[in-house]
Amino acid sequence: MQSTTYKLSEFFVIFILIPVSFAIDYPVWIKMVIGCLGFLYVIFVLLKIEKLKFKMSPELNWTLFFKRTIIQLVLIAVLTALYMWIVDPENLFVVVLNKPLLWLGILFIYSFFSVYPQELIYRTFFFKRYIKLFKSNTLFLIVNAMLFSLAHIFFKNGLVMLLTFIGGILFALTFQKTKSTLLVSIEHAIYGCWLFTVGMGEMLGFPS
Numbered sequence: 670m671q672s673t674t675y676k677l678s679e680f681f682v683i684f685i686l687i688p689v690s691f692a693i694d695y696p697v698w699i700k701m702v703i704g705c706l707g708f709l710y711v712i713f714v715l716l717k718i719e720k721l722k723f724k725m726s727p728e729l730n731w732t733l734f735f736k737r738t739i740i741q742l743v744l745i746a747v748l749t750a751l752y753m754w755i756v757d758p759e760n761l762f763v764v765v766l767n768k769p770l771l772w773l774g775i776l777f778i779y780s781f782f783s784v785y786p787q788e789l790i791y792r793t794f795f796f797k798r799y800i801k802l803f804k805s806n807t808l809f810l811i812v813n814a815m816l817f818s819l820a821h822i823f824f825k826n827g828l829v830m831l832l833t834f835i836g837g838i839l840f841a842l843t844f845q846k847t848k849s850t851l852l853v854s855i856e857h858a859i860y861g862c863w864l865f866t867v868g869m870g871e872m873l874g875f876p877s
Contacts, residue, residue: 671718676798683707684795684816691823708786711794719797729849738856741839745860749867760868775865775875780858788854791817791837792844810845814838826872836860 687707691700715721753761765772795813803809814837821833836857844853865875 673802676802680799680802683711683790685819688816688820688822692825708790711790715789715794715797721793721797723850725851726849729847729852734843734847734852734856738859742859742863746863746867749864749869753868757868760871762866763868764870765866772866775870776862779861779865779875784858784861785850785854787817787820788840788844788850788857791820792840792853793850796844806845810838810841813841817841824872824874829872832864 687703690703750761764775791813795816800809803812814834817837817840818830818834821829824830839860840853840857843856844850847853861873864870864873
């Protein structure tokens with residue numbers, strides 16, 4: 670079993686040092702190498718050290734999950750659509766209306782190549798490795814959401830940081846309840862895909 674000191678050092682490097690470094694201007698290929706190596710390390714730890722088995726639990730309550738997710742999606746949809754209508758009306762639903770194939774491509778790439786890796790790192794790995802280091806569950810969830818927001822600091826956009834913090838809280842709560850990377854990834858993908866659909870994709874680094 671690895672020491673607390675080792676885990677704290679790991680915590681600092683993966684969830685603070687690397688994300689903050691991505692906001693600094695240096696070659697993109699170096700950032701990609703660092704990101705890939707970090708992700709491979711996370712997978713190695715989950716499989717070889719934590720002995721995690723990637724299998725879907727037969728006890729997942731899909732009905733409850735989708736009811737809660739749809740209710741939250743409606744609220745998110747109303748608020749974000751109003752925001753776009755007031756602040757940036759020219760980009761409201763701009764991609765889905767003008768470039769539907771690009772929109773579908775964005776949703777596919779985002780859901781499979783961005784969302785799932787993020788949830789493996791920020792929920793599956795984070796909860797498995799660090800939950801015992803926190804005496805307060807509330808503090809643990811808030812820290813998780815803050816670090817998830819920090820992971821998006823390279824966008825250098827306050828609204829992105831706020832949205833990802835709120836998303837981090839929702840995803841952390843879902844993972845805590847379900848212990849399912851699959852469910853939290855589906856939830857993450859649904860909310861994220863809506864943001865691209867409503868016209869917020871450009872601020873999240875996707876073409877418009």
